[in-house]
Amino acid sequence: MKIICLGTSAGLPTKERNTQTTVLSLNPHYNEYWMFDCGEAAQHQILHTNIKLGKLTRIFITHLHGDHIFGLPGILTSRSFQGGEHKPLTIYGPVGIRAFVETTLEVSASHLNYPLEIIEVVDKQCFQIHDINIKVGLLKHGVPSFGYRVKMPDIQGNLMKEKLIEQGILPGPIYKQFKNNAVVTIDNITYDTAQFKTESKKGKVLVFYGDTMPCENEMILAHDADVIVHECTYLDGDIDLSHKYFHSHFEDVKQLVIQCNVKHLIINHVSNRYAREDIQCLLSEIEHQLNCTVHIADDFYTYELN
Numbered sequence: 001m002k003i004i005c006l007g008t009s010a011g012l013p014t015k016e017r018n019t020q021t022t023v024l025s026l027n028p029h030y031n032e033y034w035m036f037d038c039g040e041a042a043q044h045q046i047l048h049t050n051i052k053l054g055k056l057t058r059i060f061i062t063h064l065h066g067d068h069i070f071g072l073p074g075i076l077t078s079r080s081f082q083g084g085e086h087k088p089l090t091i092y093g094p095v096g097i098r099a100f101v102e103t104t105l106e107v108s109a110s111h112l113n114y115p116l117e118i119i120e121v122v123d124k125q126c127f128q129i130h131d132i133n134i135k136v137g138l139l140k141h142g143v144p145s146f147g148y149r150v151k152m153p154d155i156q157g158n159l160m161k162e163k164l165i166e167q168g169i170l171p172g173p174i175y176k177q178f179k180n181n182a183v184v185t186i187d188n189i190t191y192d193t194a195q196f197k198t199e200s201k202k203g204k205v206l207v208f209y210g211d212t213m214p215c216e217n218e219m220i221l222a223h224d225a226d227v228i229v230h231e232c233t234y235l236d237g238d239i240d241l242s243h244k245y246f247h248s249h250f251e252d253v254k255q256l257v258i259q260c261n262v263k264h265l266i267i268n269h270v271s272n273r274y275a276r277e278d279i280q281c282l283l284s285e286i287e288h289q290l291n292c293t294v295h296i297a298d299d300f301y302t303y304e305l306n
Contacts, residue, residue, distance in 0.1 A: 001026055001152075001305040003206070003229065005297040006045040007037075008268040010233045010247075011067050016276055017299050018045055019067040020269055022208060022229055024150070025051075030130060034058040035075075036148065036208040036229070042071030043078050048300065054083020058129065061093030062210025063145035064100065069093075073104045080113045088115040094144045095120045121146060123217070137221045139212035141246045146210055149221045152203035163196050204305055211269065213243045214252045222260035227303065230256070231269030235282045235296070250286060257292055265294040266303060 002025040009017035019039030026032050033056045035042075046053065056079065061069055072091075079089065091097060098118040105112070123138035123146075135149040159179055161171065169178075169186065177184045178193045185191070207221050207228040222228050233247040242249040250267075257265050270279065276298070283296050295301065 001029065001204075003227065003266065003303045003305070004049065004051070005229075005266070005268055005301045006042060006049070006299060007039040008270060008297045008299055008301070009067075010231070010269040010271045012272050013040070014272045017270070017272070018042075019070070021045060021071060022268065023051060024206070024208075029152075031055060032057040034060065036060045037062055037068040037210070038071040038075055039067050040070040041074075043074045045299065052083055053079040054085075054087055056084075057087070057089060059089070059091045059093075060148050060208065061091065061097050062139075062147065062208070063094055063141060063143050064096050065143065065211070068210070069097075069100065072101060073108065073110070076101070076105070076112060076116070077108075077110045080111075085113045086115075088117065090117045090119060092119050092121050092148075094146060135221065137217035139210055139218055140215035141211045141213070145212055147212070147218065147221045148208045149225070150206040150208070152205070154203045155201040157197035157200045160196050160198060167191075206305075211247060213246050213248060214256070218256060219260055222256055222262055225260065225262050227264045227266065227305070228257070228262050229266045229268060229297075232267040232296075233269055233271045235267075235270065235274060235279070235286075250282075254286075254289055257290055257294075263292050264303070265290065265292055266301075267294065267296045270296060 004023040006023060007018035007021040009019055013019050018041055020037040021039045021042040022036040024034045033051055035056060038059060098120060101118060121136045125136040127134050131153040133151040137147045139145045139147055159175060178196055181193055183190055184193055204226045207225045209230045211231050212218055230253050231248055232250050232253050234242040234249045239249040239251055279296050287294055
């Protein structure tokens, strides 16, 4: 799996950074992509990658500010001509996302050749896609803004075939039962299958935030996360200024990471006041303040999950 940052600027694009768009590649588990926010020119950014719009199945919108949604019309219509025909697409987002999408398509006389479902989310909503659990949390911004906690399924341990053979259980269809069931009964003997498997591994927890200043739900979503993708509009300077505009300062994100035991931090939505050279200097300072790994994402930064 990979997290691919297609747009990492806050509010306005720069010559080096596009507005907010992040993609989660679910390969090899599922042959599809999920998108989190869809900033202006998102489809142009995709042209520089191997992402296929026909394999984009879900779009999660955090909030309705333009730098997070102005790329949607282009993505939706282009998908019709780039492998998306007859392939369903679902959009999740705050109340108002349905009106935005339907009005834009109607007034532009755009017609999609695939089924489109739009789901308007609410705080604390939980749902499942495949065997992936999604939790929604309302954040604190000038408009309703949400974060999405994505919990991947646990990875089941492997069968210890040698141990089964020692018990006189020879290879065959019975091994599938040992793999898929908690207990198996053979000749009136009941076996606890956990005794014949290596230890399972917890599924990765990934959190994608919309714009926010510190709030309780932000911490609930981040608890013990493997990776969070978090806005940090202000990397330094006056923390009160960031809160005035309902955004996060690096000090806010630092406290979140420390208190919630986050393992990897990806910072995006960085103000256009920071040039690339400024960011590199600040990153060297930031890294010394955190125990987790941290990256201030450029456009096309990719993080690979084991």
